[in-house]
Amino acid sequence: SATMDTGKLLYITLGDKGALIVQGSHSTLVPTHPITEIDPTGAGDTFCGAVLANILQNKHPVMAAHEAVVISAKMISQIGPKALYSKKPISQPQIDARIRLNNTQIKKISEKLSSLPEVSPFPFVSKVLPPINHPKALDYFFAATVHQFSFWSIHNQKYYQPLIAPLGGVMLKGSDYLWKCFSLALERDVEFCSPNRQASLNLDELKTIMQDDNGNQPMPAIELHLEESHRYGRDMLALNLDPESIIKQSKFSSNPLSAFINILDQIGGYKEDPLRKKSGLLALILNQRPENFLPFQKTDHIDPVIDYHNMRLCLRAGLIDILDEKLNKKLIDRIILSKDEEWAIRYAAYCARQQIVNLSGKPEGAIDWFFFNTRKTCPEMTPPLCESCLIDSVCDHKKEMFQPVIRTTYY
Ligand code: SF4
Structure with a gap:
């Protein structure tokens, strides 16, 4: 586990284990979804971009990561950044x-x-x-x-x-x-x-x-x-x-x-x-x-x-x-x-x-x-x-x- 100063946020990506979200002294593990990985290039950048976009839309820091995990998974299931070109909004975490x-x-x-x-x-x-x-x-x-x-x-x-x-x-x-x-x-x-x-x-x-x-x-x-x-x-x-x-x-x-x-x-x-x-x-x-x-x-x-x-x-x-x-x-x-x-x-x-x-x-x-x-x-x-x-x-x-x-x- 990790801790940050109160009020500070830290996101640690953990590959196929998901991501750890640290809010001050509290941390939450957000798991990934099973997916067939085709091209992992850019997975971390996608995660960062999606988290930032979600936080700017007032999502909770952990929900921002839940959604970022979904879009990162989509991205690595195709070659190159093709999946990111979709005009549809970022997927919500699935039911x-x-x-x-x-x-x-x-x-x-x-x-x-x-x-x-x-x-x-x-x-x-x-x-x-x-x-x-x-x-x-x-x-x-x-x-x-x-x-x-x-x-x-x-x-x-x-x-x-x-x-x-x-x-x-x-x-x-x-x-x-x-x-x-x-x-x-x-x-x-x-x-x-x-x-x-x-x-x-x-x-x-x-x-x-x-x-x-x-x-x-x-x-x-x-x-x-x-x-x-x-x-x-x-x-x-x-x-x-x-x-x-x-x-x-x-x-x-x-x-x-x-x-x-x-x-x-x-x-x-x-x-x-x-x-x-x-x-x-x-x-x-x-x-x-x-x-x-x-x-x-x-x-x-x-x-x-x-x-x-x-x-x-x-x-x-x-x-x-x-x-x-x-x-x-x-x-x-x-x-x-x-x-x-x-x-x-x-x-x-x-x-x-x-x-x-x-x-x-x-x-x-x-x-x-x-x-x-x-x-x-x-x-x-x-x-x-x-x-x-x-x-x-x-x-x-x-x-x-x-x-x-x-x-x-x-x-
Ligand atoms: S089970 Fe009966 S009391 Fe409960 S929500 Fe349905 S109608 Fe209302």
């Missing part, structure tokens, strides 16, 4: 052969969502969040969004159950529990969410703020939460940034959303996920809160926010089909997946969701809220309540399907 986008379902569900006025953006105002105009709301949302992951436990290498525990006198589930932990911590210590405090948190402090009303510790992977706090706080300090300065810099840019996302691509807790789930979620929150911390432009579009509720819904509603029987059975049985199986499903869900935004004409904020909120009618542990679900008439009703089970800090 894994074990999975298929179901275009009929994508179209049907997009049309349905487009006709539903209740599918609209959520203002992120609720009892678990700081009140409107809280003086430290920005610190809060930047620090707490980093922790939006892993609200479920494992038993015998299988998904066991979601986090549900009492806090502030109310039973809260998953992300609501986490938002409330940070809200209560902010009430006790107004600087708790500052990058400085997050950079130096210790495990005992974190355990205290995350314990429930009965003094129990329900967070299934608390050590990962400590690491995420440190990654976030330390990168912010190294780059001399704080939430207000990031918003200020973004607003001064000709494209505030892209500028904002590009800064988060350098900050621990956000930068690691090639599909930018937490970055996208934070951008939506800051845009949709009544304070409108981060105004978008009309032409701005945001990447789909792909968490496990999104993936479960994509699988159950038939937006993506699993063609591989072994993988299908692992999903139904809720067995822990390998990294490449998880990536295959998540990337396919991402592509399906991108198409739904395009076809429905609804903004990502509305589609994201619909997918997240449908966790109530299509939950993890009890049978789906299809008769109360907004997409019952167009759903494929694959009720036995389950999201990928894997411990990740990305979602």
Whole structure:
């Protein structure tokens, strides 16, 4: 592995093993696809050019490499640079052969969502969040969004159950529990969410703020939460940034959303996920809160926010089909997946969701809220309540399907 200074990027090409992308102290291996090599001349130059072009189009550094690997592979499968003369855009990374986008379902569900006025953006105002105009709301949302992951436990290498525990006198589930932990911590210590405090948190402090009303510790992977706090706080300090300065810099840019996302691509807790789930979620929150911390432009579009509720819904509603029987059975049985199986499903869900935004004409904020909120009618542990679900008439009703089970800090 290799490390760089915070905020710096390094790409190392590894021939038929792919490329290593180093973002500060974090690195990701992007594998190549099997291909018959005819002429390797210019493979590295092609990779560099494609990466730079992708980064200039605001792609995440790892997604820039995923796409560059595809075009480099195409280039070396022909003699000379012939493959690069194509006027078509650079290929997206391919959907894994074990999975298929179901275009009929994508179209049907997009049309349905487009006709539903209740599918609209959520203002992120609720009892678990700081009140409107809280003086430290920005610190809060930047620090707490980093922790939006892993609200479920494992038993015998299988998904066991979601986090549900009492806090502030109310039973809260998953992300609501986490938002409330940070809200209560902010009430006790107004600087708790500052990058400085997050950079130096210790495990005992974190355990205290995350314990429930009965003094129990329900967070299934608390050590990962400590690491995420440190990654976030330390990168912010190294780059001399704080939430207000990031918003200020973004607003001064000709494209505030892209500028904002590009800064988060350098900050621990956000930068690691090639599909930018937490970055996208934070951008939506800051845009949709009544304070409108981060105004978008009309032409701005945001990447789909792909968490496990999104993936479960994509699988159950038939937006993506699993063609591989072994993988299908692992999903139904809720067995822990390998990294490449998880990536295959998540990337396919991402592509399906991108198409739904395009076809429905609804903004990502509305589609994201619909997918997240449908966790109530299509939950993890009890049978789906299809008769109360907004997409019952167009759903494929694959009720036995389950999201990928894997411990990740990305979602
Ligand atoms: S609740 Fe029923 S109709 Fe709705 S997404 Fe789940 S399986 Fe489909």
